[in-house]
Amino acid sequence: MEQTFFMIKPDGTRRNLVGEIISRIEKKGLEIKAMKMMQISNRLAKKHYAEHIDKPFFSDLKEFITSGPVVAMVVEGPGAIKIVRRMMGQTDPAESTPGSIRGDYALSIDRNVVHGSDSPESAEREIDLFFSEDEII
Numbered sequence: 486m487e488q489t490f491f492m493i494k495p496d497g498t499r500r501n502l503v504g505e506i507i508s509r510i511e512k513k514g515l516e517i518k519a520m521k522m523m524q525i526s527n528r529l530a531k532k533h534y535a536e537h538i539d540k541p542f543f544s545d546l547k548e549f550i551t552s553g554p555v556v557a558m559v560v561e562g563p564g565a566i567k568i569v570r571r572m573m574g575q576t577d578p579a580e581s582t583p584g585s586i587r588g589d590y591a592l593s594i595d596r597n598v599v600h601g602s603d604s605p606e607s608a609e610r611e612i613d614l615f616f617s618e619d620e621i622i
């Protein structure tokens with residue numbers, strides 16, 4: 486069994502897409518092992534998006550991801566990391582197939598509704614950043 490970190494971003498909570506998105510995860514057969522609604526601090530944003538800290542879009546990304554509540558999850562299933570990434574669609578919603586979360590609910594790259602870990606290393610790092618061991622069922 487593989488675990489991934491999955492998050493509904495502030496635009497998703499603001500637009501009341503939480504139920505819709507969680508429903509897709511559940512219907513796919515993936516298991517939610519941990520979940521919380523929280524507001525990301527500047528400090529956590531820098532850690533979570535450390536790989537992008539020197540990119541030109543970083544300050545906008547940090548501003549956005551800290552702008553409202555997110556719903557953070559640990560999602561488990563066989564091949565969960567790749568499966569969740571495929572369910573999300575491409576980073577740029579304009580490139581995302583209809584039927585994917587971003588393909589169905591997003592219009593722009595800087596408001597793309599969800600995050601999912603992109604590799605086993607990211608999954609381990611991100612789960613550890615957002616959850617303590619006793620929060621994971």
Ligand code: RTP
Pocket residue numbers: 537542546575576594595596597599600601602603
């Ligand atoms: P995420 O980490 O949020 O799940 O998104 P991702 O893996 O699909 O994309 P990533 O390359 O990790 O980028 C993180 C977020 O930064 C914003 N971004 N903007 N303007 C741009 O060229 C650009 N590139 C990336 C996006 O909001 C992306 O989700």
Ligand code: MG
Pocket residue numbers: 601603
């Ligand atoms: Mg990423």
